[in-house]
Amino acid sequence: GAVVSQHPSWVICKSGTSVKIECRSLDFQATTMFWYRQFPKQSLMLMATSNEGSKATYEQGVEKDKFLINHASLTLSTLTVTSAHPEDSSFYICSARVGEADTQYFGPGTRLTVL
């Protein structure tokens, strides 16, 4: 149980284009989903927290207009990187949990390369 999927697993795009990443909880309903970014050899960095049906809460320094998050259902959240630039190239990972004190389960991650 507690499986989280992400799609796509990797994507290469041209600078200026937008990329959408999907995160799904496959066998549980996720009240809260999280989006992280991780640069090579660096720590996980929380970008935003999203609760189903409400606006995402973004961490300081993360541009909400650039990283659009939609948590439309209890099993699906999407992250759209708008007008992507090479500095947005990173490993994007989502996680999901049922309740506040529950374990966060991670998706396999999406590797984004912006040319």
Added chain:
Amino acid sequence: GQNIDQPTEMTATEGAIVQINCTYQTSGFNGLFWYQQHAGEAPTFLSYNVLYGLEVKGRFSSFLSRSKGYSYLLLKELQMKDSASYLCAALDSNYQLIWGAGTKLIIKP
């Protein structure tokens, strides 16, 4: 402020035992998690402690002392596949996970 401290890197020998320590300072506390992250992959859940004591899961055990703000992850009978980063994370009073920077564990034959 909130802070998680764990060693940056540790080295151990295949078949041996290693203990990775973690100290935390958070606003409130609702439990401590350990995750394993292999290079280039997402973290996977290892353990959760909220009460004092030791939780054993096969070769891995995790200990928590709330009064000392301290936890450790103990790995026994080390295998080469245990080479990974181990992330300590504490759940604060707002149910936000505060992450440590991770401990890179290198296993040598």
